Amino acid sequence: MTMRKISIFGATGSIGQNTIDLIRRDQRAYDVVALTGGANIARLAADAIALKADIAVTAYEERLPDLRAALEGSGVEAAAGEAALIEAATRPADWIMSAIVGAAGLAPGLKALEQGTTLALANKESLVCAGGLLMQTALRHGARLLPVDSEHSAVFQGLVGEEISAVERIIITASGGAFRDWPLEDLQKATLAEASSHPNWDMGQRITIDSASMFNKALEVIETKEFFGVAPEQIEVLVHPESMVHALVGFRDGALMAHLGAPDMRHAIGYALHWPERKDLPVARLDLAEIGQLNFTAPDTARYPALQQAYDVMQRGGLMGAVFNAAKEKALDLFIAGQIGFTEMAEVTAAVLERMEAQSGLIDSAMTLDNVTEIDHLARQEAERAAAERR
Numbered sequence: 179m180t181m182r183k184i185s186i187f188g189a190t191g192s193i194g195q196n197t198i199d200l201i202r203r204d205q206r207a208y209d210v211v212a213l214t215g216g217a218n219i220a221r222l223a224a225d226a227i228a229l230k231a232d233i234a235v236t237a238y239e240e241r242l243p244d245l246r247a248a249l250e251g252s253g254v255e256a257a258a259g260e261a262a263l264i265e266a267a268t269r270p271a272d273w274i275m276s277a278i279v280g281a282a283g284l285a286p287g288l289k290a291l292e293q294g295t296t297l298a299l300a301n302k303e304s305l306v307c308a309g310g311l312l313m314q315t316a317l318r319h320g321a322r323l324l325p326v327d328s329e330h331s332a333v334f335q336g337l338v339g340e341e342i343s344a345v346e347r348i349i350i351t352a353s354g355g356a357f358r359d360w361p362l363e364d365l366q367k368a369t370l371a372e373a374s375s376h377p378n379w380d381m382g383q384r385i386t387i388d389s390a391s392m393f394n395k396a397l398e399v400i401e402t403k404e405f406f407g408v409a410p411e412q413i414e415v416l417v418h419p420e421s422m423v424h425a426l427v428g429f430r431d432g433a434l435m436a437h438l439g440a441p442d443m444r445h446a447i448g449y450a451l452h453w454p455e456r457k458d459l460p461v462a463r464l465d466l467a468e469i470g471q472l473n474f475t476a477p478d479t480a481r482y483p484a485l486q487q488a489y490d491v492m493q494r495g496g497l498m499g500a501v502f503n504a505a506k507e508k509a510l511d512l513f514i515a516g517q518i519g520f521t522e523m524a525e526v527t528a529a530v531l532e533r534m535e536a537q538s539g540l541i542d543s544a545m546t547l548d549n550v551t552e553i554d555h556l557a558r559q560e561a562e563r564a565a566a567e568r569r
């Protein structure tokens with residue numbers, strides 16, 4: 179059997195570690211090229227050594243000496259910084275996992291696509307910021323994008339053998355996050371610790387907080403539009419507290435195809451890893467008779483203002499996705515730093531969207547990496563200002 183060359187960007191994170199868990203169960207099938215991470219040097223080095231990677235890269239230049247020391251004598255090359263991440267993405271691989279969190283995943287993802295590889299995309303922010311650019315780059319270089327977000331993997335699976343023109347609507351589900359049942363007036367006092375625990379999924383801290391605020395679902399609505407090329411009005415969100423139905427595809431004949439599974443990201447990662455085949459995966463099997471009942475409700479728009487913002491962003495078009503994502507990332511940084519409250523995150527993004535919407539020179543400029551990077555920077559500054567004005 180020929181070994182598949184693979185790389186994992188964001189290997190030390192939640193998605194990265196779940197990917198490594200699957201790889202390690204069948205290690206002889208894979209030839210690991212690059213693993214990348216951030217500040218967790220011990221984890222990065224240990225995995226790079228265990229998987230016999232060619233190179234390990236930390237995003238932080240100042241951590242290069244630590245990474246070198248941790249890899250001493252192992253034969254694994256050490257590198258650091260943004261340029262090293264880009265270089266690692268040019269190294270030939272058959273399958274690359276894009277699991278860096280945030281807009282920082284965009285440039286390496288684009289580079290990976292330029293080598294015509296299969297890119298498993300967990301990094302939804304890159305689609306929100308520059309969906310058209312990613313899709314065009316994939317097309318131009320004969321590369322393939324596979325969804326890893328659980329909802330999008332579910333939709334993708336629901337579309338096997340179907341024409342996209344037969345699709346009437348796509349429904350993605352949301353657990354409702356940590357504060358689904360909280361009285362609305364208590365939300366503004368929600369603490370970082372409270373927002374950082376998810377009822378169903380075990381994920382990185384940022385996406386967990388984004389689930390509580392529904393910013394995660396807001397990004398996923400835009401991700402759905404970019405990935406599947408459907409119109410915003412065809413995309414619906416349904417609150418489903420059990421997180422077992424991940425998405426539903428509604429067809430023109432009224433049929434609704436649902437995808438069910440345990441809330442375990444190794445299903446979506448494994449589907450992308452083995453696609454177009456299906457292989458055994460170490461995920462729990464659902465016993466529906468035991469579960470007995472599944473619940474669905476419409477999202478409460480007052481509780482989750484981020485959702486409407488996503489539809490406004492799609493309506494405006496251009497580079498508004500990059501503005502929205504960057505404002506959200508900055509607002510989240512400020513919440514984590516204790517500088518703004520939980521409900522103020524959506525107030526900050528609303529202010530940034532409103533202020534930048536009118537700047538058509540910027541918003542309607544071409545979707546290039548440079549323009550997206552510039553607008554990302556400006557939106558973060560605007561978010562800082564909007565937050566400062568509140569204090």
Ligand code: NAD
Pocket residue numbers: 187188189190191192193194214215216217218237276277278279280282300301302303326327328379380381382383384385443
């Ligand atoms: P995480 O915080 O656990 O891990 C993030 C990874 O990115 C780490 O390896 C970290 O070192 C790296 N990283 C962080 N900042 C970086 C930077 N500036 N440059 C380079 N690398 C950097 O995050 P996660 O929960 O694994 O999420 C990763 C991506 O997958 C996100 O886009 C998230 O929205 C998406 N996603 C995650 C889940 C999940 O279950 N965790 C589910 C669906 C989608």
Ligand code: MG
Pocket residue numbers: 327328329398
């Ligand atoms: Mg998701």
